[in-house]
Amino acid sequence: MEVQETRVQTDRIFTIPNILSMARLVGVPLFLWLILEGHDGWALAVLMLSGISDYLDGKLARRWNQISNLGRLLDPAADRLYVLTTLFGLTWREILPLWLTAALLAREAMLLVMVWILRRHGYPPPQVNFLGKAATFNLMYAFPLLLLSDGDGWLAWMASVFGWAFAGWGTTLYWWAGILYVVQVRRLVRAATAD
Numbered sequence: 001m002e003v004q005e006t007r008v009q010t011d012r013i014f015t016i017p018n019i020l021s022m023a024r025l026v027g028v029p030l031f032l033w034l035i036l037e038g039h040d041g042w043a044l045a046v047l048m049l050s051g052i053s054d055y056l057d058g059k060l061a062r063r064w065n066q067i068s069n070l071g072r073l074l075d076p077a078a079d080r081l082y083v084l085t086t087l088f089g090l091t092w093r094e095i096l097p098l099w100l101t102a103a104l105l106a107r108e109a110m111l112l113v114m115v116w117i118l119r120r121h122g123y124p125p126p127q128v129n130f131l132g133k134a135a136t137f138n139l140m141y142a143f144p145l146l147l148l149s150d151g152d153g154w155l156a157w158m159a160s161v162f163g164w165a166f167a168g169w170g171t172t173l174y175w176w177a178g179i180l181y182v183v184q185v186r187r188l189v190r191a192a193t194a195d
Helices: 016-036 040-063 070-094 098-120 130-148 152-192
Strands: none
Touching: 016 040, 016 070, 040 070, 040 130, 070 098, 070 130, 098 152, 130 152
């Protein structure tokens, strides 16, 4: 959560960055169906397109002065939905262990509580910070690699090594960003109650 906010530059809904975020959201159920049905190649393609559009929507919004309130909601929502559906799909397929899924879901639950506390005190939901984005990028690299590791041969072995490295970093950064959110929420609530 950043105390200083990037200024909203447009109220338009149909901007290129927002359309990219909407397309990512539409891809979530498709991705989940593909992964549960074992269409790993197509699931990887959808996940890769999601990662590319995630990068582009923020970059284009800043470059073209199209930062919007809708974009601020869509981008983190799409990130979280991809993380959650990937967790569900990979855990269902027994590619991810239950303890890792539980650790990532516990962090999400903690953030939901923080958002609820912020709203009770009249603050908006937290803005995505660099650390949170880095964590998401690590996890978005980890998940396709771990999906590729569900096979035999040297490619599966290499995907497993790099996938678990990204998963470890991503989980650590995910929790670190979450703890920073808690600290910032605590400061804001203290300041609000002191007034």
